[in-house]
Amino acid sequence: MDFRLRREEKLKSKKLIEALYSNGNSILVYPFRMVYLPIDHKANQVVQCGFGVSKKKFKRAVDRNRIKRLMREVYRQQKHIIYKDLDKKHIIMINYIDEKLPNYVQIEEKLILLLIKFMEKVKD
RNA sequence: AAAGUAGGUCGCCUUAUCGCUCCGAGUAUUCGGAGAGGAAAGUCCGGACACCAUAGAGAAUCGUAGCGGAUAACAUCCGUCCGGUGUGAACCGAGGACCAGUGCAACAGAAAGCAAGUACAGUUCGGCUGUAGUGAAAUCAGGUAAACUCUACGAGGUGCAAUGCUACGUAUAUUAGAGCUUGAGGGUACUCGCCCGAUUCUAAGGGGUAAGCAGCUAGAUGUAUAUAGUAAUAUAUAGACCAGAUAAAUGAUAAGGACGUUUUUAAAACGAACAGAAUCCGGCUUAUGACCUACUUUUAUU
RNA sequence: CGGGAUGUAGCGCAGCCCGGUAGCGCACACGGCUGGGGGCCGUGGGGUCGCAGGUUCAAAUCCUGUCAUCCCGA
Numbered sequence: 226m227d228f229r230l231r232r233e234e235k236l237k238s239k240k241l242i243e244a245l246y247s248n249g250n251s252i253l254v255y256p257f258r259m260v261y262l263p264i265d266h267k268a269n270q271v272v273q274c275g276f277g278v279s280k281k282k283f284k285r286a287v288d289r290n291r292i293k294r295l296m297r298e299v300y301r302q303q304k305h306i307i308y309k310d311l312d313k314k315h316i317i318m319i320n321y322i323d324e325k326l327p328n329y330v331q332i333e334e335k336l337i338l339l340l341i342k343f344m345e346k347v348k349d
Numbered sequence: 350a351a352a353g354u355a356g357g358u359c360g361c362c363u364u365a366u367c368g369c370u371c372c373g374a375g376u377a378u379u380c381g382g383a384g385a386g387g388a389a390a391g392u393c394c395g396g397a398c399a400c401c402a403u404a405g406a407g408a409a410u411c412g413u414a415g416c417g418g419a420u421a422a423c424a425u426c427c428g429u430c431c432g433g434u435g436u437g438a439a440c441c442g443a444g445g446a447c448c449a450g451u452g453c454a455a456c457a458g459a460a461a462g463c464a465a466g467u468a469c470a471g472u473u474c475g476g477c478u479g480u481a482g483u484g485a486a487a488u489c490a491g492g493u494a495a496a497c498u499c500u501a502c503g504a505g506g507u508g509c510a511a512u513g514c515u516a517c518g519u520a521u522a523u524u525a526g527a528g529c530u531u532g533a534g535g536g537u538a539c540u541c542g543c544c545c546g547a548u549u550c551u552a553a554g555g556g557g558u559a560a561g562c563a564g565c566u567a568g569a570u571g572u573a574u575a576u577a578g579u580a581a582u583a584u585a586u587a588g589a590c591c592a593g594a595u596a597a598a599u600g601a602u603a604a605g606g607a608c609g610u611u612u613u614u615a616a617a618a619c620g621a622a623c624a625g626a627a628u629c630c631g632g633c634u635u636a637u638g639a640c641c642u643a644c645u646u647u648u649a650u651u
Numbered sequence: 652c653g654g655g656a657u658g659u660a661g662c663g664c665a666g667c668c669c670g671g672u673a674g675c676g677c678a679c680a681c682g683g684c685u686g687g688g689g690g691c692c693g694u695g696g697g698g699u700c701g702c703a704g705g706u707u708c709a710a711a712u713c714c715u716g717u718c719a720u721c722c723c724g725a
Contacts, residue, residue: 226369229368229369230369231368233367235597237596237597238596240559240560275596276596277596283627286624287623287624293596295600295601297368297369297600298368298601299601300599301367301368301369301601302601318596322363325457329601344490
């Protein structure tokens with residue numbers, strides 16, 4: 226199984242992100258909010274995914290970096306949940322919307338829930 | 350022992366597994382190397398660098414302010430004089446000039462310049478001298494310049510979202526006004542000068558693209574030693590290469606070892622502050638954990 | 652990353668340039684006009700002037716630092 230998270234799998238294009246926020250659907254699994262959109266992006270990967278933390282909720286850059294790194298780490302290990310039977314290309318943005326600093330276990334538990342819920346929605 | 354003052358050092362380390370970014374090999378997924386700070390922060394000063402006339406002149410505006418030195422430069426640093434604060438170690442100071450001119454001084458007070466002069470006492474009888482009272486300051490051409498101002502010195506403007514190139518794409522749509530060599534407008538306030546200037550400029554209202562490369566990290570670089578100097582610093586020699594991301598790398602898990610605290614003397618448990626590079630340097634300021642050294646004051650003992 | 656603005660009563664603002672008394676509107680409390688409500692009139696309360704230093708006899712005002720909020724820029 227591939228546990229790597231390459232540059233191609235990160236959502237970076239400003240244009241795609243704008244399209245995502247204006248047309249995408251959202252799922253809320255506290256403390257995360259996921260926005261997703263099936264779209265044919267150029268990259269050679271099934272999913273492009275981005276991570277966000279609000280500057281209003283976490284003033285220090287250290288805290289924002291910390292949360293994004295934890296989210297990225299969990300996503301890297303658990304992305305096979307959505308990769309194994311997703312046939313259409315998607316772009317995803319996951320935002321952290323709580324106001325408290327989380328630890329690794331909390332993020333792992335909730336992010337897995339979020340990914341499972343995402344698969345259920347996509348299959349319908 | 351307590352309270353305090355000044356200066357300095359460090360900012361957990363090692364290994365394994367799974368990953369991230371860059372560089373070099375190699376070649377179609379492997380190997381090797383490197384990978385946050387003392388403040389990376391605030392953006393408060395000073396430069397380098399880039400473009401705008403080969404970046405000029407004037408005026409205005411702003412900044413600095415004992416004296417001497419350091420420096421690429423500074424509002425920084427070093428030395429020193431003076432003033433202030435503190436019992437003291439020490440610390441703080443925008444510390445030039447109100448005999449150039451203008452302004453200001455609430456309340457109180459007779460009076461805080463353009464005019465006045467209270468009360469008492471002494472008198473050489475001259476509205477002369479002293480005292481009292483008000484006030485931060487009182488008759489003296491006084492106080493006040495972080496009041497205007499004057500003096501000396503300094504500063505052209507804009508900033509890596511600078512600037513150069515490649516790719517993609519569009520609209521020279523429309524409306525109103527101005528102008529076309531007798532010059533609208535622009536070159537980041539103003540005037541002059543110089544330069545550019547017609548498929549142009551201004552306003553309204555729209556359309557497209559926001560992808561890549563260079564700039565981008567070897568430098569007023571840091572380390573050690575010697576010499577000059579009270580010092581800041583400078584010079585010489587040796588050897589070192591030390592992040593370059595762009596929705597933005599430096600992470601996760603486990604084990605072990607140091608450090609601190611608590612319970613206890615075998616060990617166990619817990620904990621590690623402030624905080625994350627974005628063109629690069631020199632400072633300042635602010636946030637912040639632990640330890641060390643020297644000194645001061647107070648109390649106690651010898 | 653760079654440039655700029657604003658913090659004054661519960662809310663919205665003036666006063667700051669040129670230093671001595673902190674004020675206006677709405678809201679609040681009390682009283683009056685009315686049979687009552689609304690409305691109008693009158694009176695009153697409420698302020699660390701974002702925070703910390705400095706200059707000054709005296710600071711919301713001048714200077715410095717700091718915190719927060721907002722705006723602009725390929």
